[in-house]
Amino acid sequence: MKISETHNVESIATPIRLQEYAFGIFKTVPTKSSLKKAIKKGLIKVNGKIATTALYISKGDTIELFQLEEKTQRKHFDFPLDVLFEDDYLAIIYKPAGMLVSGNSFATIDNALIQNLQKSNLPNATRPRPVHRLDYPTSGLLLIGKTTESIIVLNQLFEKKEIQKTYHAICIGKIEKKGEINFPIDDKEASTSFEVIETAESPRFDFLNLVKLHPKTGRKHQLRKHLFAIGNPILGDKEYFIENKALKGKGLFLHASTLEFTHPFTKETINITKELPKKFKKIFP
Structure with missing residues (x-):
């Protein structure tokens, strides 16, 4: 096996x-998923020894990635992105509807980031990555x-629920002014609070x-x-809809605002709205 990339652990708290x-x-x-596969295939070594998923990393460790078989060089997707915030640590960008964040496709946000963001000047700078x-x-x-x-830290903040996300959607049907939806998803606890901002009568959707x-x-x-579960599916949803109430050709009316x-x-407060x-x-001017 041939070493593909090497990383030295310079700064880590615990x-x-x-x-x-x-x-x-x-x-x-x-x-x-690709990282986990590389570890399982024995393609990652720490301090010269084949690593496992349970291995803990400490300051001073050397991590080596060995060349994956038939791995083609990553190409960058030339697509302009709206960057709403950026510093050496992180960035917040706008994802248009109808575009993948990442995956095996070429036309993804992930492949477009390096073209749109400035390279970090910090010693542990890496290729920009979406964290959700x-x-x-x-x-x-x-x-x-x-x-x-x-x-790493941003992923931890999401796990600790220390990043607040607000969405806006247009849903159909009569709905309470505000409430909380507690409906399990995949046998796991799930909770969403909602508040109706404005309502309009509709000949087709009531x-x-x-x-x-x-x-x-x-x-x-x-x-x-959750909205489908209470009888108020999101307008334009092709997967969760009420028969004869589906809107086609306009996309999903769901926006991470x-x-x-x-x-x-x-330690500054970041509050970005799109x-x-x-x-x-x-629909709602």
Whole structure:
């Protein structure tokens, strides 16, 4: 095997598992799943020894990634992104609806980041990486890590629920003015609070509602499943809809509008909001 990339652990507060620390430090294994596969295949060594997923990393360790078989060089996707905040540690960008965050496709946000963000001047700078996901049809704010340490810390903030996310959606049908949806998803606890901002009568859908949403957990398709569960599916949803109430050709009316958190390194309060897309304003000017 031939060494593909090497990383020296220069700064780390406390020991952390390899599979958590190494996410984002290697260009050729950019996702958590590909990192886990590389570890299981014995392609990652720490201090010269083949590593396991349970291994803890400490300051001074040397991590080596060996060349993956038939791995082609990553190409960059030339696509302009709206950057709403950026410093040496992190960035917040706008993801348009109808675009993948990451994955095997070429046209992803992940592949476009390096073209749109400034290279960090910090010693542990790495390839910019999204630290959470938005569904393909969802528009809105996406948080990006620009250093090895920031990627780790931002992931931890999400796990501790210290990053507040606000969404806006247009849902159909008669709905309470505000409330909380506690409905398990994949047999796991899931909770969402909602508040109706505005309601309009609709010949086709009876009522259309502009709703503000605060997910308290982060399950897959949580907001879409929760609104569907109470009989108020999101307008344009192709997966969770009421028969004869589906809207086609306009996309999903779900938008990640605000990110709020304390910057883990500068300690400043970050509160970034992206206005609603034009298609929302056509219904609720």
